[in-house]
Amino acid sequence: MKILTVNAGSSSIRLVAFETAAENRMEQIAYARHESSSDKATEATEVLRQFIQTHALSGFALVAHRVVHGGDNLQFPTLINPEVEAEIDRLAPLAPLHNPAALQWMRACRETLGSAVKQVAVFDTAYYARLPEVARIYALPAEMTERHHLRRYGFHGLAHEAMWRRWRERRSGAAHEQRIISLQLGAGCSITATDKDGVKDTSMGFSPLEGLVMATRSGDIDAGLITHLQQRENLSPQDTERLLNDASGLLGVSGLSGDMRELLESGDPRAQRAVDLYCYRIRKYIGAYIAVLGGVDAVLIGGGVGENAPEIRARIFENMKWAGIRLDPGKNAFIAGNEQLISRADSRAEIWVIPVNEARILAQAALAATAES
Numbered sequence: 001m002k003i004l005t006v007n008a009g010s011s012s013i014r015l016v017a018f019e020t021a022a023e024n025r026m027e028q029i030a031y032a033r034h035e036s037s038s039d040k041a042t043e044a045t046e047v048l049r050q051f052i053q054t055h056a057l058s059g060f061a062l063v064a065h066r067v068v069h070g071g072d073n074l075q076f077p078t079l080i081n082p083e084v085e086a087e088i089d090r091l092a093p094l095a096p097l098h099n100p101a102a103l104q105w106m107r108a109c110r111e112t113l114g115s116a117v118k119q120v121a122v123f124d125t126a127y128y129a130r131l132p133e134v135a136r137i138y139a140l141p142a143e144m145t146e147r148h149h150l151r152r153y154g155f156h157g158l159a160h161e162a163m164w165r166r167w168r169e170r171r172s173g174a175a176h177e178q179r180i181i182s183l184q185l186g187a188g189c190s191i192t193a194t195d196k197d198g199v200k201d202t203s204m205g206f207s208p209l210e211g212l213v214m215a216t217r218s219g220d221i222d223a224g225l226i227t228h229l230q231q232r233e234n235l236s237p238q239d240t241e242r243l244l245n246d247a248s249g250l251l252g253v254s255g256l257s258g259d260m261r262e263l264l265e266s267g268d269p270r271a272q273r274a275v276d277l278y279c280y281r282i283r284k285y286i287g288a289y290i291a292v293l294g295g296v297d298a299v300l301i302g303g304g305v306g307e308n309a310p311e312i313r314a315r316i317f318e319n320m321k322w323a324g325i326r327l328d329p330g331k332n333a334f335i336a337g338n339e340q341l342i343s344r345a346d347s348r349a350e351i352w353v354i355p356v357n358e359a360r361i362l363a364q365a366a367l368a369a370t371a372e373s
Contacts, residue, residue: 002029002059005362006109007066008101011187011215012036013044015051016359017060026363030055036101044101044108052112063109063119064366066158066358068098068208070123072149077126077369080106080119088121094207095155097245120366127157128199135201135292152205158358159184160192160202163300165361166339166354171298179293181286183316184356185306187215187258191282193289201292203285209244212285213278215258218248220281250274260305260312279315286316290323296349299325302356308336317351324348 003026007014017030032051036043051057065080069091078084085103092099106119136152138145145151163182178196183189189212192202203211203219213219221244229235235243251258254274256266263271290296305312310332317327326347335342335353343351 001061002057003062003064003363003366004060004109004113005064005066005359005366006102006105007358007362008098008105009036009187013047013101013105014359015048016363017055017057018359018363020367026360028359030057031359044104045111048105048108048112060113060117062366062370063113063117064362065102065106065109065119065121066124066362067102067121068124068155069095069153070121070125071153072151074121074123075126075129077120077122077365079369080121084121094153096241098208118370120369122158122362122365122369124155124157125153127161128152128154128202131199131202138206150206152202152210153207154190154192154199154202155204155208156184156188156190156192156202158361159302159356160190160194160199162356162358162361163302163354164194166357167298167300167352170352179295179297180300181289181293181296181298182300182302183282183306184303185282185301185309185312186303188217189214189219189278189282189303189305191285191289193292195293201289213253213274213281214249215260216246216249216251218244218252250278253277260309264309264311275312275315279312282316283318283320286320286325287323296323296325298350298352300352300354302354307338307353307355310335313342313351313353325351327351 001020003018005016013034013036015032016028018026019029021027034047067088071091073087085106088099088103109119131152131154138150140150160182164180167180180194182192188208190202190204191212193200209217211219226240230240249258250263254263254270256268256271257263263275301313313332314327314329317325324347326344328342328344331340331342337355339355340353341350342353
């Protein structure tokens with residue numbers, strides 16, 4: 001059986017083809033990454049056809065889509081039908097960089113592969129469905145919260161689950177060591193705290209805007225500042241959404257770029273300020289999650305920036321020996337995109353770079369969902 005996984009991120013699309021083998025194993029047979037353009041409506045179909053042609057692929061039986069926001073109603077991998085698509089569309093205002101793109105790809109797959117090919121939606125929010133109440137709720141009027149389903153949903157669940165699973169595979173003999181902090185650092189950024197009982201907290205909340213500084217997203221910001229700007233700048237809700245999603249973060253602070261590679265190469269003081277803020281916010285959250293977990297046994301780092309920017313990792317873990325976290329500069333300097341332990345031998349907490357394999361989790365989840373249907 002051939003399985004296609006579609007991962008539509010905020011700035012790129014990743015396509016992976018798998019073929020199932022004996023003993024329930026899956027072999028990756030093709031991969032492509034494409035930087036998204038502004039014309040996503042026609043782009044999906046063209047990119048998919050090119051992918052199939054380049055790798056001489058045919059006979060797909062199943063497609064698995066990463067969908068960022070599933071809300072309260074879509075908490076498990078689900079066969080896609082008109083009702084599921086309508087719910088994903090309804091949630092689009094809460095994930096405007098992701099859910100609409102996922103819907104475009106569902107339609108492109110249906111058009112290109114045929115309607116007989118089963119498609120499954122796998123939701124980033126599902127990993128956080130059982131987030132403890134104290135980490136899930138906002139301090140807003142209860143009646144309003146219930147009426148509008150206001151809660152912290154959490155995102156990047158597939159990435160954090162992939163890192164957590166891989167670390168457990170590597171440390172199978174250390175079952176008592178379960179206090180994990182995982183960092184997904186790409187165009188979007190998030191941090192999650194997990195122990196042996198499950199997820200305890202995560203930085204993204206009602207939407208993917210909350211938490212860390214990101215490429216073009218603001219992360220944590222005072223709500224009073226937003227209402228102040230709306231009044232002073234006469235911003236509509238749509239203007240405010242564009243400001244916080246598309247013009248803030250690294251791009252907004254630096255005034256230069258949201259691409260970490262460009263900022264690290266730049267000698268402009270504004271670039272330095274953006275990088276400093278980015279690393280400071282991550283370090284601040286790590287300290288908070290050590291408090292949540294009562295300590296930490298391992299810090300896991302994935303995502304395009306996390307896996308490929310040794311300088312960022314060095315800045316994040318600077319002066320963290322108070323927490324028992326000690327980076328090995330030599331190991332860290334030579335790791336780019338590979339799985340590696342980068343903490344010192346005397347570090348009480350391990351630091352791992354773990355390339356995130358969301359595609360395999362997508363494929364496995366889709367297989368399980370179709371087996372149960």
